[in-house]
Amino acid sequence: MTLEDVRKDIDKIDDQLLVLLNQRMNLVHKVGEIKRSTKAIIYRPEREKQILDRMNAQNDGPLNKEAIEAIYLEIFAAARNIELPERVAYLGPEGSFTHQAAESRFGAMSEYMTLPTIKSVFEAVDTGRAKFGVIPIENNQEGIVYETVDLLNEMNVNIAAELKIPVHFALATEAENPSKIKRIYSKDIAFRQCRGFLNKYFEQTHPEEIQVESTSKAAKLAAEDPESAAICSEIAAKLFALPVLFNNIEDNSQNRTRFFILAKNFVNAKSENDKTTIIARLPDTDKPGVLANFLQDFKKSGINLTKIESRPYKGDEDFNFWFFIELEGFYQDENVEKVFKKYKNAIKWLGSYVRNT
Ligand SMILES: C=C(O[C@@H]1C=C(C(=O)O)C=C[C@H]1O)C(=O)O
Incomplete structure (x- = not known):
């Protein structure tokens, strides 16, 4: 087969894809009409997750999970725009x-x-x-x-x-190689997270490190100054047409x-794997056992708490705290509902949503 033959076959597939995508969008349009007549919410993350899981389960390559997700997330976004921009x-x-x-x-x-x-x-x-x-x-x-x-x-x-x-951070620059770089722009946190890379590549030349308020500002400045580089996101480098010299330069790739x-x-519909985020403003948190009893009630109901952060009441003279809490489950799950009812004056529910791993 010649290159031309293969490309002809690709064109045929693209023609079919376009027809199918438009058929899908016609159905989406119908969904939009139904939602409008019932005043239902357009964005349904749990439904999108369900479609992704189904696609990934039946996929046998060569597309990987990340590629399937990237393609489908763009399809969903286009679909939502057809339902309602x-x-x-x-x-x-x-x-x-x-x-x-x-x-x-x-x-x-x-x-x-x-x-x-x-x-x-x-x-x-x-x-x-x-x-x-x-x-x-x-x-x-x-x-x-x-x-x-x-x-x-x-x-x-x-x-x-x-x-x-x-x-992921990139080193983006107009310079041909690291030895020509005299200045590096970035945010304090990005310099910190890329220290290993900087030590390795700039051990001899020690370019000046200039802190700016955002990594995209850094990319903008580096685009105007060919003797400089920016530590920035790939999207920022792209935005200012700044070539990326090194990718993933952070010390910790996790x-x-x-x-x-x-x-x-x-309000979301329940999915198979939900999380819930709440604020708890318990009275008398300075008294012994108040927080412990509250947490015990979750434990007794078999609810797994995944996060708890305490925050001070602003303007309060005493050392009282409110809590930012995350848990596994949906707000209408029987066990979750039971605890929420008991503390209904103390809990502010922020949302229950499908877990994103
Ligand atoms: C079409 C719908 O609306 C949105 C678009 C979706 C899609 O393109 O499949 C899925 C969920 C919603 O975010 C729907 O709810 O089914």
Whole structure:
């Protein structure tokens, strides 16, 4: 077979794919009409997860799980846009890891709002300026983002979904090789996470390390200065057309960040593998046993708690705390409901959503 023959066969398959994709979108359009007439929610993460699981179970390659997910997440995002175009706010700047997270879930077709602070993302969702908001909640190396936890306590928005993405840094530069680099721009945390790489490649030349507020700002500056480089995300390098010289330069390749997708008045349907996030404001936490009894009630009901963080009441003179708690299960599960009922005045439910591994 010649190259031309193979390409002809590929063209035939693409023709069929397009017909099938459009057939799928016609069905999606019908789903959209049904949802509109019943005022149902467009975004159904648990249904998308179910489709992905089904595809992965019957897949026998050569596409791997990651490729199947990337392709289908883009199809879902396009589908949701056909049902109803929905604006997505995310913590910027453009090219940030949150931007990458937002695009991975809402695709290239969605309308995005780039906002400068986590609080402004919450406000956009709260006021309806955006249907969804994407913000970081924790990094597996650096821990929880307290600003997000505090805003979940203060504001009234729900968690529609969680997602986790690997944090990979790139060294992007116009320079031909590391010896020509005199300055490196990045964020403090990125310098810290790439120390091993920097020591190895810049042992002789010791370029100046210039801290800026975001890795995408670093990419922008490096794009204007050929004697410099940026430590940034791949999406940021792409945004400023900055060539990537080295990829995955972080010391710890297990580095992952977890994000929440926020929405106003959002309730998911139950899936097979749900998590629930709540805030607990227990009275008298300075008295012995209050927290222990509360936690015991979860244990007695066979509920696995996956996270508990304590936070101070702002403006409070005493040392009282409220708690950010995550557990396995759905809010309507019998055992979960029972504990929630007992503490109904103390618990603020933030969301139950399909677990993302
Ligand atoms: C089409 C639907 O709406 C959305 C799009 C989906 C899809 O493209 O398959 C799946 C779930 C929803 O997020 C649906 O709910 O079935």
